[in-house]
Amino acid sequence: MLALFDLDNTLIDRRGGLEDWARVFVRSRRLLPEAESLICERLRERAYPSDFVDLREAFGLSDDPGDLWHGYVEGIARSVRFPGVRESLEDLRRGGWTLGIATNGAGDVQRAKLTATGLAFLFDGICVSEEIGSRKPAYEHFEAAAALCGARLDAGGWMVGDGPETDVHGGSVAGLRTAWVSNGRTWLDGLHRPDIVVSGVPEAIEVMRATAA
Numbered sequence: 001m002l003a004l005f006d007l008d009n010t011l012i013d014r015r016g017g018l019e020d021w022a023r024v025f026v027r028s029r030r031l032l033p034e035a036e037s038l039i040c041e042r043l044r045e046r047a048y049p050s051d052f053v054d055l056r057e058a059f060g061l062s063d064d065p066g067d068l069w070h071g072y073v074e075g076i077a078r079s080v081r082f083p084g085v086r087e088s089l090e091d092l093r094r095g096g097w098t099l100g101i102a103t104n105g106a107g108d109v110q111r112a113k114l115t116a117t118g119l120a121f122l123f124d125g126i127c128v129s130e131e132i133g134s135r136k137p138a139y140e141h142f143e144a145a146a147a148l149c150g151a152r153l154d155a156g157g158w159m160v161g162d163g164p165e166t167d168v169h170g171g172s173v174a175g176l177r178t179a180w181v182s183n184g185r186t187w188l189d190g191l192h193r194p195d196i197v198v199s200g201v202p203e204a205i206e207v208m209r210a211t212a213a
């Protein structure tokens with residue numbers, strides 16, 4: 001059985017990692033304290049090299065934008081993963097499941113984060129939107145993610161993620177069952193509902209394994 005996982009705020013705490021990075025960065029450049037929330041707001045959903053061209057301009061920094069981007073990639077890669085994630089993924093693999101990553105974002109930063117978590121080796125395929133030219137919730141993204149795992153969507157499987165539209169609605173339209181990592185939020189009407197609502201990846205995996213048994 002195929003299990004696809006979102007990366008940010010599903011397997012790893014991107015939000016916390018971004019806040020940590022922004023705090024250190026603002027201090028190191030002696031920027032005003034409010035710069036911290038401005039940076040977090042700007043990079044809240046996604047970060048690309050072009051964001052650092054704009055931030056450099058906005059804060060009047062002399063840094064090379066490429067250096068800023070690389071500093072960010074290294075900093076954010078230290079984002080902590082959520083507790084219990086590794087053990088649960090290992091259990092799922094031992095149970096014969098095929099594991100994949102389906103994530104939106106820039107290839108270098110997404111791969112740097114996965115490498116830093118030490119989780120990358122657990123996945124049969126890693127699908128990053130920038131590398132395949134298709135973003136979730138597009139069907140093509142899920143199709144490519146399954147193919148990178150050597151699997152097919154029509155054989156069924158699960159998508160686990162925190163994004164109501166990108167992960168749950170998109171995954172459901174692609175024919176997958178879905179687990180929504182709610183992070184304390186309530187569901188939005190108008191989208192395909194998740195099959196299960198969970199507190200995190202370990203709970204999702206527990207239910208998925210029980211369902212498949």
Ligand SMILES: [Mg+2]
Pocket residue numbers: 006007008009010161162163
């Ligand atoms: Mg996410």
